[in-house]
Amino acid sequence: MVWLVWALVVAYGMVMLIRRQAASRAKLAAAIDQLEARAQARPGGAADRPIEVVSPSEVEVAARSTPCPLCGGELRVDEHAAETIDGTRLRLAHATCIACSSSRTLYLQIKGLP
16 A cells, blocks of 8 residues: 555656656747847847948858857858848858757848849
8 A cells, every 4th residue: 555655646746747848848948949030139139130241251251250149259160151032142151059959040131232
């Protein structure tokens, strides 16, 4: 009988631990979503808000100088490409944070190009 009570107490403790972990994960996910939304609202976060650079050689420099919005770490540019989005010629820098490994795309525009 004692072992049954002990097993029930342990099971209850596990259920409560799982609930707390789920609540913590939900809060963390909400915080990450909020940080991602803020990053998209900043210059370079979306195609309609590109970071302006003078030449293509500045694309990687500008992208690397933008901190990761999740942890503040340095971004490593994996590749950058030229694309036309809604009639505007942009450079897209696909980058990964070297600290937290989050991936993102930064939008840049070379001054003077349509």
